[in-house]
Amino acid sequence: MEKQYVIGVDLGGTKISTALAELNGNILSENTIPTNAKYGEEAVLSRIIYAIERILEVTGKKVDEIKAIGIGSPGPLDSKKGVIIETPNIPFKNFQLVRPIEDRFEIPTYLENDANAAAIGEFMFGAGKNTRNMVYITVSTGIGAGAIVEGRIYRGNTCNALELGHSTILPDGPRCNCGNYGCLEVLSSGTAIARVANEHLKAGADSSLKNYEVVTSYEVFQEAKKGDKLSLDVLNKCLQYLGIGIANIITIMDPEVVVLGGGVSLAGDIVFDRVNKVVGERCFKVLRENCRVVPAALGKQSGVVGSVALAIMESLEDK
Amino acid sequence: MEKQYVIGVDLGGTKISTALAELNGNILSENTIPTNAKYGEEAVLSRIIYAIERILEVTGKKVDEIKAIGIGSPGPLDSKKGVIIETPNIPFKNFQLVRPIEDRFEIPTYLENDANAAAIGEFMFGAGKNTRNMVYITVSTGIGAGAIVEGRIYRGNTCNALELGHSTILPDGPRCNCGNYGCLEVLSSGTAIARVANEHLKAGADSSLKNYEVVTSYEVFQEAKKGDKLSLDVLNKCLQYLGIGIANIITIMDPEVVVLGGGVSLAGDIVFDRVNKVVGERCFKVLRENCRVVPAALGKQSGVVGSVALAIMESLEDK
Numbered sequence: 001m002e003k004q005y006v007i008g009v010d011l012g013g014t015k016i017s018t019a020l021a022e023l024n025g026n027i028l029s030e031n032t033i034p035t036n037a038k039y040g041e042e043a044v045l046s047r048i049i050y051a052i053e054r055i056l057e058v059t060g061k062k063v064d065e066i067k068a069i070g071i072g073s074p075g076p077l078d079s080k081k082g083v084i085i086e087t088p089n090i091p092f093k094n095f096q097l098v099r100p101i102e103d104r105f106e107i108p109t110y111l112e113n114d115a116n117a118a119a120i121g122e123f124m125f126g127a128g129k130n131t132r133n134m135v136y137i138t139v140s141t142g143i144g145a146g147a148i149v150e151g152r153i154y155r156g157n158t159c160n161a162l163e164l165g166h167s168t169i170l171p172d173g174p175r176c177n178c179g180n181y182g183c184l185e186v187l188s189s190g191t192a193i194a195r196v197a198n199e200h201l202k203a204g205a206d207s208s209l210k211n212y213e214v215v216t217s218y219e220v221f222q223e224a225k226k227g228d229k230l231s232l233d234v235l236n237k238c239l240q241y242l243g244i245g246i247a248n249i250i251t252i253m254d255p256e257v258v259v260l261g262g263g264v265s266l267a268g269d270i271v272f273d274r275v276n277k278v279v280g281e282r283c284f285k286v287l288r289e290n291c292r293v294v295p296a297a298l299g300k301q302s303g304v305v306g307s308v309a310l311a312i313m314e315s316l317e318d319k
Numbered sequence: 320m321e322k323q324y325v326i327g328v329d330l331g332g333t334k335i336s337t338a339l340a341e342l343n344g345n346i347l348s349e350n351t352i353p354t355n356a357k358y359g360e361e362a363v364l365s366r367i368i369y370a371i372e373r374i375l376e377v378t379g380k381k382v383d384e385i386k387a388i389g390i391g392s393p394g395p396l397d398s399k400k401g402v403i404i405e406t407p408n409i410p411f412k413n414f415q416l417v418r419p420i421e422d423r424f425e426i427p428t429y430l431e432n433d434a435n436a437a438a439i440g441e442f443m444f445g446a447g448k449n450t451r452n453m454v455y456i457t458v459s460t461g462i463g464a465g466a467i468v469e470g471r472i473y474r475g476n477t478c479n480a481l482e483l484g485h486s487t488i489l490p491d492g493p494r495c496n497c498g499n500y501g502c503l504e505v506l507s508s509g510t511a512i513a514r515v516a517n518e519h520l521k522a523g524a525d526s527s528l529k530n531y532e533v534v535t536s537y538e539v540f541q542e543a544k545k546g547d548k549l550s551l552d553v554l555n556k557c558l559q560y561l562g563i564g565i566a567n568i569i570t571i572m573d574p575e576v577v578v579l580g581g582g583v584s585l586a587g588d589i590v591f592d593r594v595n596k597v598v599g600e601r602c603f604k605v606l607r608e609n610c611r612v613v614p615a616a617l618g619k620q621s622g623v624v625g626s627v628a629l630a631i632m633e634s635l636e637d638k
Contacts, residue, residue: 076603076605085605132476133475133476149468149473154468155573156452156572156573156574157451157452157573157574157575157609157610158573158605158606158609159573160573160603160605160606161571161572161573162571162573163570163571163573163603163606164570164571166570166603167566167567167570167571168488168563168566168567168601169487169490170489170490171488171489171559171560171563178603180600180601180602181601240490241490244487244490247486247487248486248487248567249571251482251483251485251486252480252481252482252483252486252568252571252572253475253480253571254474254475254476254477254478254479254480254481254482255475255476256476281499282487282499282500283499284395284479284482284485284497286395286404286477286479287477287479287482290476290477291476
C-alpha cells in the first residue's frame with residue numbers, strides 16, 4: 001500500500017499533541033491528551049501509543065499507509081539511539097522510547113529534541129521555507145535552538161548541538177540553572193526578564209508594574225509599550241544580551257535566516273528592533289547583510305507541525 | 320593519464336608556499352617564494368602561477384597528472400565563486416583568483432580561507448584524524464577557526480562561518496579592530512596577551528617582564544612559567560576568555576574534538592590546563608565529556624598541508 005501519510009507527536013510535560021498529516025504537511029487530524037507524567041515512564045509511553053492508535057482510528061488510516069512517526073520531546077536525548085536521557089518535567093531517565101513504538105506499529109519512528117523539531121517545522125513549512133541554512137531560536141521560560149545546515153538538521157556529535165541558551169554571554173553574570181554563570185538563558189529568557197524587573201521593583205524602583213500582583217515578562221512588555229521607563233530599561237538590557245547571542249550564532253554559523261519563536265518573540269517589533277540593532281553593531285558586514293532575523297510563522301502549532309516535519313524529513317532522507 | 324597528485328598553495332602576505340603531494344597527503348616537493356604583495360593583485364597572481372609551474376618542473380610531473388589545486392588564503396573570500404573579497408595584507412579586492420589559474424593549467428582549483436584550509440589539514444592528516452566533527456581554532460596575532468561537520472568543511476551561507484574570533488565574549492570589553500567590543504580576539508589573541516601585559520607594565524606593575532625591551536605574548540608565557548605573578552595573572556584572565564570562547568563553540572557545534580593551533584597554543588600545558596578547566600566549568604556534562612581540546616599536530620606546516628588537504632578533499636567530493 002502506498003505510504004502517503006506521517007504522524008507527528010509533540011511530547012510535553014503536561015500534554016501530548018498528535019497529528020496525522022499528508023506528505024506536504026497538510027494536517028488531516030489532531031488530538032491532544034494529558035501526558036500523565038506522574039504515573040511514570042511506562043505510563044507515558046502507553047499514552048503516546050494510545051494517541052497514535054486513536055488518530056489512526058479517527059482518520060480511518062491503516063498502519064501500512066503511514067510512512068513515518070516523528071516525536072519531538074524535551075531533552076537532553078540521543079536521537080540516534082532513540083533514547084531520552086533526561087527531562088525536567090517527564091519522568092524519563094535513559095529511556096528507550098523509539099523501539100517499543102516501532103515494535104508496536106512497525107513504522108519507522110524518529111525522536112528529536114523539541115527545539116530541533118520546531119526548527120524543522122519552520123524550515124519546511126514556516127519562516128525558513130526556501131532557505132538552506134537556518135537557525136531557529138525559541139525564547140520563552142528558557143531558550144532553545146536548532147539549526148538546519150544545507151537542508152538537514154544539525155545534530156552534532158552527541159546530538160546536543162545548539163544549546164545556545166547555555167552559551168556564555170556575560171562571564172561574571174548571574175548563575176544559571178545549568179550551573180554556569182552568565183548564560184544567554186539566564187540573561188534574556190522570559191524568566192530572566194521577569195526576574196530582573198521584580199528585582200528592581202523589590203529595590204523600590206518606580207514603575208507602573210507596581211499595579212500588578214504578579215509581574216511576568218508579559219506585563220513588562222505591556223508596560224514598556226505604554227512607555228514605562230523601568231520596563232523599557234529592563235527590556236533594553238535583556239534584549240541586548242539576546243541580540244549578542246544572535247550575533248554570535250550568526251558569526252559562527254553564517255545562516256541565511258534566524259527564525260525567532262517562543263513567547264517573548266510574540267511581543268513583536270519591540271523585540272526585533274532591538275535585536276536587529278545589536279546584530280547590526282556586532283556582526284561583520286557581509287554576515288549581517290546576508291542574514292535576516294524574522295519571527296517564527298507557526299506559533300503554538302510549532303511543536304506538532306515540527307514533529308510532522310521531522311517525520312517527513314527523516315523518511316525522505318532514508319529513501 | 321591517471322591523476323595521482325595534487326598541488327597546495329598557501330598564500331600569505333609575505334610568502335607563497337607551494338607543495339606537490341600524493342593523494343595520501345605525502346608531500347614530494349615544496350617551494351616558498353616572496354608574495355611581492357606591493358606590486359598589486361595581478362603580480363601576486365603571476366607569482367602563484369610561477370610557483371605552480373616551478374613545482375611541476377622540479378618534480379617532472381605533467382599538468383594532466385594533477386587532480387586538483389587547493390589555495391588557502393586570508394579572507395574574507397567567497398570560496399564558491401573563487402573570489403577574494405578583501406585581505407588585510409595582500410592587495411586583492413573582489414579579485415577572481417580561481418578562474419585564471421584554472422584557465423592556465425586546466426586543473427580544477429579550489430579556494431578556501433586559510434583557517435578552513437588548516438582545519439581540513441588537521442582533519443585529514445593531523446590532530447583531527449579519525450573524527451567526523453571537529454573545530455580547529457588558531458590563536459596567534461588574531462583568532463581564526465574552521466569546522467568540519469560530518470567529514471566536510473562547514474562554510475555557511477556566505478562562506479564566512481566560524482568567525483569565532485569575532486564572537487562577543489565580554490559585551491563591554493575593549494574595542495576590536497572589527498569595530499565590535501569584547502570580541503574573543505581582542506581578549507585572548509597573542510596580541511591581546513601582549514597588550515594587557517604592557518598596559519599593566521605601563522601602569523607600574525612589578526614584574527620580571529620589565530627586563531625586556533619588547534614584551535610580546537612569548538615573553539609573557541616565558542615569565543609565567545618562571546612564576547612571574549603579573550604574567551600569570553594576565554594569562555589567567557586572557558586564557559579564561561579563550562576557554563569561554565571554546566566552551567561556547569562546543570555548546571553550539573557539539574564537536575568530537577577542538578584542535579588548538581597557532582603560536583599561543585605552542586606554550587603547551589599552561590594553555591590547555593586553563594582552557595580545559597574553564598570548559599569543564601561552563602559546558603554541559605554530556606558535551607564536555609565527549610569533546611577533547613587537543614594541540615594541533617601540523618605546526619608551521621598547517622598552511623601548506625591544509626592547502627594540499629583542501630585539494631584532496633574537494634577532488635574526492637567532486638567525483
